[in-house]
Amino acid sequence: KKSLAKKICFGSKNLKDLEKIISKNEIPLKGEFNFLNILAAVSAVKIFEIPEETIKQAIKSFKPLPHRLEFVGKYRGIEFYNDSLATVLQATIRAIEAMGNKIETLIFGGQDIEGLDFAPVGQNILKSKIKTLILFPDTDKKIAREIKKIQQCQVLPKLIKIFFVSSMREAIKTAYENTAKEKICLLAPGTPSFNLFRNYKERGNLFKKH
Secondary structure, three states: OHHHHHHHHOOOOOHHHHHOOOOHHHOOOOOHHHHHHHHHHHHHHHOOOOOHHHHHHHHHOOOOOOOOOEEEEEEOOEEEEEOOOOOOHHHHHHHHHHHHHHEEEEEEOOOOOOOOOOHHHHHHHHHOOOOEEEEOOOOHHHHHHHHHHHHHOOOOOOOOEEEEOOOHHHHHHHHHHHOOOOOEEEEOOOOOOOOOOOOHHHHHHHHHHO
């Protein structure tokens, strides 16, 4: 048992080892944090000498859980991703990083919670390829102020369109009007939204419905 535990603890942490088995494009999950989780699982099962082809097929056929960087579909040429479970700001940052350069529109914000610091996620947004920010209340104005504050400190401020909406229907309508074809619209609120929705599941399901 000690030998087995030692092998697991000292399993590979190099993502290049994962790509020897399966390319990132074939993995249904997005984001480096998910790739690292898969790598850990692969390191564990390889101890039991499971064939790499079996491991590859298991990864390719894995179905992500709803509301967790869930690919909703491609409509009017726009790719929609539902990360409604991103109810903390760090999760929004990870979601933006996972989407890469194709992300153009972010649906963000919700219930205001004392002590929330929007500076890190604001910096992340302005460093990304996001061009359109669609904001829910009650944090909408606070987020917009933080974005403008960061822009004032930039030598060449990045231009970003900011919209305030009060329903998911309005958010999706705005996304269609301001997202280019072949780009991504991501729902990653970063906060709970009990002021507008019953829970993250209702929020995500309405995103998928509209």
